[in-house]
Amino acid sequence: MNRGPTATLLRPVESLGRVSLDFVESLGRFGLFLGQAAVWTFIPPFKVLQLLQRIHFIGFRSLSIIVLTGAFTGMVLGLQVFITLSRFGSEAFLGPAVALSLIRELGPVLAALMVTGRAGSALTAEIGIMRITEQIDALTVMALNPMRYLIVPVIVAGLLTFPLLTAIFDVVGIYGGFLVGVKLLGLSQGTYFGEMQTFVDMSDIMTGFWKSLSFGVIVTWVCAYKGYHTGHGAEGVSRATTEAVVLSSVLILVWDYFLGSVLP
Amino acid sequence: MIRVESLQKAFGDQRVLQGVTLEVQTGEIMIVIGRSGGGKSVFLRHLLGLLRPDAGRIWVDEVDITELRGRALDRVRERYGVVFQGGALFDSMTVFDNIAFPLREKKRSLGPSEIRDRTEEKLAQVGLSGAGHKFPDEISGGMRKRAAIARALVTEPEIVFFDEPTTGLDPVLVNAIHHLILDLHRKFRFTAVMVSHEIPEIFEIAQRVAMLHDGVIVEVGEPKVIQESANPLIQQFIQGQIEGPIRAT
Numbered sequence: 199m200n201r202g203p204t205a206t207l208l209r210p211v212e213s214l215g216r217v218s219l220d221f222v223e224s225l226g227r228f229g230l231f232l233g234q235a236a237v238w239t240f241i242p243p244f245k246v247l248q249l250l251q252r253i254h255f256i257g258f259r260s261l262s263i264i265v266l267t268g269a270f271t272g273m274v275l276g277l278q279v280f281i282t283l284s285r286f287g288s289e290a291f292l293g294p295a296v297a298l299s300l301i302r303e304l305g306p307v308l309a310a311l312m313v314t315g316r317a318g319s320a321l322t323a324e325i326g327i328m329r330i331t332e333q334i335d336a337l338t339v340m341a342l343n344p345m346r347y348l349i350v351p352v353i354v355a356g357l358l359t360f361p362l363l364t365a366i367f368d369v370v371g372i373y374g375g376f377l378v379g380v381k382l383l384g385l386s387q388g389t390y391f392g393e394m395q396t397f398v399d400m401s402d403i404m405t406g407f408w409k410s411l412s413f414g415v416i417v418t419w420v421c422a423y424k425g426y427h428t429g430h431g432a433e434g435v436s437r438a439t440t441e442a443v444v445l446s447s448v449l450i451l452v453w454d455y456f457l458g459s460v461l462p
Numbered sequence: 463m464i465r466v467e468s469l470q471k472a473f474g475d476q477r478v479l480q481g482v483t484l485e486v487q488t489g490e491i492m493i494v495i496g497r498s499g500g501g502k503s504v505f506l507r508h509l510l511g512l513l514r515p516d517a518g519r520i521w522v523d524e525v526d527i528t529e530l531r532g533r534a535l536d537r538v539r540e541r542y543g544v545v546f547q548g549g550a551l552f553d554s555m556t557v558f559d560n561i562a563f564p565l566r567e568k569k570r571s572l573g574p575s576e577i578r579d580r581t582e583e584k585l586a587q588v589g590l591s592g593a594g595h596k597f598p599d600e601i602s603g604g605m606r607k608r609a610a611i612a613r614a615l616v617t618e619p620e621i622v623f624f625d626e627p628t629t630g631l632d633p634v635l636v637n638a639i640h641h642l643i644l645d646l647h648r649k650f651r652f653t654a655v656m657v658s659h660e661i662p663e664i665f666e667i668a669q670r671v672a673m674l675h676d677g678v679i680v681e682v683g684e685p686k687v688i689q690e691s692a693n694p695l696i697q698q699f700i701q702g703q704i705e706g707p708i709r710a711t
Contacts (some may be wrong), residue, residue: 327553332550340567340568341536342568450633
């Protein structure tokens with residue numbers, strides 16, 4: 199059908215409008231999803247077993263990757279910061295420099311990115327497969343709320359495990375920096391830890407804590423949402439998994455900047 | 463009784479249901495037949511409350527479920543058992559745990575030994591004794607369908623929905639599953655709504671058959687009535703002819 203030149207000219211505007219509306223609508227669904235999960239978190243019966251399984255999956259099974267990446271991040275920091283500080287004769291500040299970098303920034307961000315890659319993608323795929331094989335529908339028609347069974351345990355587990363994993367990442371990283379700075383490069387152990395006690399205060403630790411807590415919600419929320427609203431077939435699950443990892447990673451970095459600006 | 467009145471549903475430009483009207487009597491086996499992709503599963507999903515119609519109403523006994531949500535809809539669903547097309551067994555659980563799951567979650571007054579006994583009884587009824595410890599991906603397609611039937615019936619629901627329960631099975635298994643459904647229906651007297659295109663096997667177990675075509679029910683009746691229908695559309699479908707009013711696309 200010929201719609202005339204005006205209609206042809208308006209088509210890009212129409213498309214832009216449609217894309218904008220779809221975007222706003224999906225943002226609404228995204229927010230509603232978290233809101234529903236928050237409500238169901240406080241409505242009994244609580245799914246303790248499912249929560250423990252998720253804590254095990256997200257937390258315990260991420261330990262090895264967290265320890266490994268934490269150690270090497272601390273070692274790289276120890277080496278690079280030592281080289282830089284030695285140019286100014288300020289090697290004594292290696293401890294606080296490593297600790298502050300890890301506690302305030304690198305610990306929460308890198309731990310969250312690692313868990314996104316290891317557990318977040320798997321969560322999206324698992325929930326997505328449950329969606330396309332009608333397992334979520336089966337829960338629904340059994341009058342058992344899938345939010346309560348599938349989503350709430352994931353998000354609560356994220357809230358509990360991310361700060362703990364970040365703490366482990368920080369501690370291992372600080373010891374990684376110690377290994378390079380003190381054991382390899384000859385800085386005194388007392389200086390490394392002593393200066394750290396002087397310069398790192400509670401507000402730094404709390405900044406890292408709030409970041410890791412919010413990353414826990416962001417990663418589990420995004421990954422659970424993408425799995426829950428996955429498309430059709432294997433391709434749908436694969437796309438949902440990719441989108442979940444990309445969106446989680448981007449949101450971690452954006453939110454990190456935002457929190458870094460507002461927190462002391 | 464389930465009563466559906468002028469049910470309409472479209473996905474974008476595609477009008478899948480264009481005014482489905484149907485009554486399913488309490489205790490009967492109603493089988494909805496129709497072409498693949500003809501909207502049978504969409505129709506069933508409306509009865510389950512998984513989809514909302516664009517127009518029309520659905521009553522389950524005296525309850526209008528069309529607009530129901532949340533707890534009110536769940537109260538109706540508590541009377542349901544559902545066998546999904548692919549079984550929809552939870553793949554992280556064994557067959558035994560899949561069947562015990564509705565009892566553990568919905569019949570909280572039952573103790574562990576009672577749950578075990580009822581689950582094992584149901585496993586035996588569907589011929590799966592001894593397979594309870596296996597995971598869904600360790601058993602055959604026919605066994606998965608049986609397990610799904612056992613899970614749907616373990617809470618002794620009043621209404622059971624079957625979404626193509628024999629798709630992808632060989633003829634012997636199709637007959638075995640149909641006879642299993644018939645035996646269980648005789649035993650528990652549930653109301654059954656099944657969508658299927660297993661012709662002519664379904665005529666042996668249905669008490670009434672409804673033909674869904676182009677988004678409407680074109681004829682409802684006892685199997686004999688449908689088999690002898692003068693409607694060329696029904697004759698073409700049940701005889702599987704290429705030529706006729708249904709275009710083979």
